Amino acid sequence: MSEKIIHLLDIRTATRAAALVPEQPIPATGRLLDTRDRAVRDLRISVTDRCNFRCIYCMPKSVFDKDYPYLARSELLSFEEIERIARLFVAHGVNKLRITGGEPLLRKDIEKLIERLARLPVELTLTTNGALLPQKSRALRDAGLSRVTVSLDAIDDATFRAMNDVDFPVARVLEGIDAAHAAGLTPLKINMVVKRGTNDHAIVPMARHFRGSDHIVRFIEFMDVGSSNGWKMDEVLPSSDVIARIHAEMPLEPIGPNYPGEVAQRWRYADGSGEVGVISSVTQAFCSSCTRARLSTEGKIFTCLFATEGHDLRVLLREGRSDEEIASAIGAIWQARGDRYSEIRTADTAAARKIEMSYIGG
């Protein structure tokens, strides 16, 4: 097993021994604030560490090959366990659940999980690469999913195939977007990760293609997530450049956020033909309003996308702890949170070992 994989395993198993149940119990319900007065609002739930794409900025083939030690089925949280943890977070103020992966639509019977989570008083969304949307959209909607976000890194076939690195045709993802739209999984958002020198030439064609549609394209700065995508600062195209390029052909004007803490900065076309967004974790950090917690596929809580270790809730679930004890542990994790990685990013932090995005979801 290569050095690289051993080191990735190290990261994955780097966990504070069992998420501690505090001696002084924290109430199982009520708002939770971290050390920067940020309330937990969003829980991102990774339901698989596998994917049918090998996007170069997330799961490069060189690392995530056939020998990569993906999680065994027995290690994954069951749907009952995921629902229980989600319910405890909702009691602490979470009002948005996002299902992620890897590629969440690869998880068998995902609709059954959605049915369970849709019973909670939350907005229920899912991020997908769109490959399975043509056959799954209707069932997802019927199960109670509100809307989807589709990752699409170019509109021209050659660039898209190069970005997903499994030769998957763009037409199939566009078909998936149409199927999701027809099924009512809207408003539909489209995420494009921009890597300077690789697909930045595709920015304006992408904007042009979806302008006038109901779909909102968000351009995401290339990030130093995980420890395997070879991130370099000079491959980051600042969002200000992205906006300038689009504006030069299709004038844009800034608009306010839909809600406090919204990740994307919104811009609308001056002629009223829709909007785009930019997500600027590298050049315009938004940690001060970050309300996101992440649950990994096998039950660890991470309080930042760029975390180096997590808190194991699965051990508490499987040793029969009560809801009160697990909710108290969740409270302690969040109240101790001080993450602000994007505010303190340096070349050293970028090179540090971090949890893989394909493992805890974007």
Ligand code: SF4
């Ligand atoms: S870097 Fe971490 S703390 Fe900052 S916005 Fe991203 S997830 Fe939140």
